[in-house]
Amino acid sequence: MPGQRESQATRREQILEAAYEVALRRGIDGLTVRAVAARARLSHSLVLFHFKRKDQLGLGLLDRVLAGTLSLTVPNEVRTIRKPRERLQALVDQELRRMSGEPRRLRLLLEFWARGGHNAVIRQKIGAGLEEYRTAFQDVVSEMSDGKPNRANSSAGLAAVAVSLIIGYPVQTMIDPKWVGPEEYLASVHDVLDRLGKAA
Amino acid sequence: MPGQRESQATRREQILEAAYEVALRRGIDGLTVRAVAARARLSHSLVLFHFKRKDQLGLGLLDRVLAGTLSLTVPNEVRTIRKPRERLQALVDQELRRMSGEPRRLRLLLEFWARGGHNAVIRQKIGAGLEEYRTAFQDVVSEMSDGKPNRANSSAGLAAVAVSLIIGYPVQTMIDPKWVGPEEYLASVHDVLDRLGKAA
DNA sequence: CTCTTTATTGACCAGCAGGTCAATACCACT
DNA sequence: AGTGGTATTGACCTGCTGGTCAATAAAGAG
Numbered sequence: 001m002p003g004q005r006e007s008q009a010t011r012r013e014q015i016l017e018a019a020y021e022v023a024l025r026r027g028i029d030g031l032t033v034r035a036v037a038a039r040a041r042l043s044h045s046l047v048l049f050h051f052k053r054k055d056q057l058g059l060g061l062l063d064r065v066l067a068g069t070l071s072l073t074v075p076n077e078v079r080t081i082r083k084p085r086e087r088l089q090a091l092v093d094q095e096l097r098r099m100s101g102e103p104r105r106l107r108l109l110l111e112f113w114a115r116g117g118h119n120a121v122i123r124q125k126i127g128a129g130l131e132e133y134r135t136a137f138q139d140v141v142s143e144m145s146d147g148k149p150n151r152a153n154s155s156a157g158l159a160a161v162a163v164s165l166i167i168g169y170p171v172q173t174m175i176d177p178k179w180v181g182p183e184e185y186l187a188s189v190h191d192v193l194d195r196l197g198k199a200a
Numbered sequence: 201m202p203g204q205r206e207s208q209a210t211r212r213e214q215i216l217e218a219a220y221e222v223a224l225r226r227g228i229d230g231l232t233v234r235a236v237a238a239r240a241r242l243s244h245s246l247v248l249f250h251f252k253r254k255d256q257l258g259l260g261l262l263d264r265v266l267a268g269t270l271s272l273t274v275p276n277e278v279r280t281i282r283k284p285r286e287r288l289q290a291l292v293d294q295e296l297r298r299m300s301g302e303p304r305r306l307r308l309l310l311e312f313w314a315r316g317g318h319n320a321v322i323r324q325k326i327g328a329g330l331e332e333y334r335t336a337f338q339d340v341v342s343e344m345s346d347g348k349p350n351r352a353n354s355s356a357g358l359a360a361v362a363v364s365l366i367i368g369y370p371v372q373t374m375i376d377p378k379w380v381g382p383e384e385y386l387a388s389v390h391d392v393l394d395r396l397g398k399a400a
Numbered sequence: 401c402t403c404t405t406t407a408t409t410g411a412c413c414a415g416c417a418g419g420t421c422a423a424t425a426c427c428a429c430t
Numbered sequence: 431a432g433t434g435g436t437a438t439t440g441a442c443c444t445g446c447t448g449g450t451c452a453a454t455a456a457a458g459a460g
Contacts, residue, residue, distance in 0.1 A: 004426095004437095004438090005425085005426055005427070005436085005437055005438075006437080007437095008436095008437085011437085026318070027314075027315065027317065027318045029229070029315075029318075030318075032416085032417070032418085033417080033418065033419090034416085034417080034418090042438085042439095043438065043439050043440070044418090044419095045419090045420090045421095045438075045439060045440075046437075046438055046439075048418080048419065048420090049436095049437070049438075050437090053418085053419090054417095054418065054419090104317075107314065107317040110310070110313065110314045110317075111314040111315075111317075113310065113314070113371070113375065114227075114307065114310045114311040114313070114314050115227065115229075115311075116374070116375055117227065117304075117307040117310075117311075117374055118226070118227045118230075123375055123376075126375050127375050127376040130372065130375055130376065131376065131379070134379070154384055154387065154388065156379075156380050156384060157380055157384040157385050157387055157388030158388050159380075160368075160369065160372060160379070160380045160384075160385050160388070161365065161368075161385065161388045161389060161392060163368065163372060164364050164365050164367075164368020164369060164371075164372070165361065165364050165365070165368070167364075167368065167371075168360075168361075168363065168364020168365070168367065168368050169360065169364060171313070171364075171367075172330065172360060172363060172364070174316070174317055175313065175316055175323055175326050175327050175330055176323075176327040176330065176331065179331070179334070179356075179360070180356050180357055180359075180360045184354055184356060184357040184360075185357050185360050185361065187354065187357055188354065188357030188358050188360070188361045189361060192361060192392050192393070193392070204407095204408090204456095205406085205407055205408075205455085205456055205457075206407080207407095208406095208407085211407085232446085232447070232448085233447080233448065233449090234446085234447080234448090242408085242409095243408065243409050243410075244448090244449095245408075245409060245410075245449090245450090245451095246407075246408055246409075248448080248449065248450090249407070249408075250407095253448085253449090254447095254448060254449090
């Protein structure tokens with residue numbers, strides 16, 4: 001006996017929300033069609049009706065996670081900083097704190113990330129998000145090699161390094177939270193970036 | 201009808217080797233008792249005989265992976281470098297290349313890492329390996345804040361940053377291999393580390 | 401040679417997974 | 431009121447999973 005009807009769009013959204021919560025708690029392994037359905041108080045057939053296959057549900061969830069993590073918004077306070085070096089610093093600072101702020105979501109992204117090694121679609125999706133993220137970074141600091149461009153401050157390499165520094169901390173933290181505090185890590189990062197671009 | 205007999209130790213090793221190969225190809229999801237048994241040309245009951253539970257097999261495999269990735273051996277050429285800054289550089293260089301050298305193994309570690317979020321035993325094991333790894337790093341560069349120790353070159357924070365830089369590159373690479381080449385990345389890292397510790 | 405121990409196997413089981421399908425109730429339109 | 435499309439459901443199927451168990455063969459002890 002069918003229950004309450006809903007529009008396609010809102011149901012999909014509701015299911016994705018349930019999937020997100022399930023994945024946060026039980027991990028991607030625990031992301032079973034039936035678990036999601038139970039969480040959303042729906043029959044598991046209905047979930048399969050809206051997302052034809054299970055992987056489509058997973059990919060939908062991945063989009064959600066990517067939008068939450070690998071999307072860089074540069075606030076005006078940062079954009080208006082004149083010195084590119086300080087701009088980069090402020091941005092790294094902001095993103096590091098943002099990533100650390102929601103560790104469970106990042107952990108979920110990391111799970112997808114690892115699976116990207118065996119799943120081409122996942123790899124491609126994350127690749128697109130990551131490229132966009134790095135490019136945004138690159139744009140913000142593109143003028144850093146200002147005048148004397150050498151191989152070392154290639155903006156592409158610099159963006160990659162920045163990403164490493166940003167995701168590196170929460171990734172280490174999720175394995176042992178009580179190692180280095182964020183202040184200590186950020187201090188080292190600051191010190192490293194601070195001297196970047198200055199002539200020796 | 202039982203087949204060839206083997207000593208406990210060698211069989212365990214053989215099974216672990218098979219598990220490693222299976223996990224490399226199919227990922228941890230694909231790491232099923234039967235798949236491992238088939239790979240080792242054994243009955244799946246025998247695998248369960250040597251590793252009482254499936255998770256014990258997984259943990260044994262994790263030990264193997266950790267020993268291969270998060271163990272730092274400092275060669276004499278590096279240890280005898282006099283300036284701590286150059287020593288750190290050489291070490292980061294070596295480790296970055298080593299990690300990038302066997303990307304599939306690092307990918308497997310990353311899978312375990314992600315699962316560490318939901319599994320306390322895994323988290324603890326990786327935590328121990330990671331701590332050892334960082335400590336070794338810390339020891340090598342402990343004299344960097346040489347004379348004028350400020351909060352920025354706290355060796356703990358510096359070790360964490362180094363680890364971020366090292367694992368950050370192959371982790372990004374495994375998602376899109378054709379972004380920044382290792383030379384470009386290493387150049388940026390060099391540049392960043394090169395200026396570390398120099399007075400402004 | 402016998403007896404015990406132990407590594408090995410195939411048969412079997414229960415549980416849960418994803419997926420299919422016919423039946424059904426709700427809604428919009430005429 | 432009737433009609434058709436569609437969201438929703440429960441029952442069902444098949445395949446694979448981890449795990450158990452009794453039977454069996456090899457090896458060693460006496």
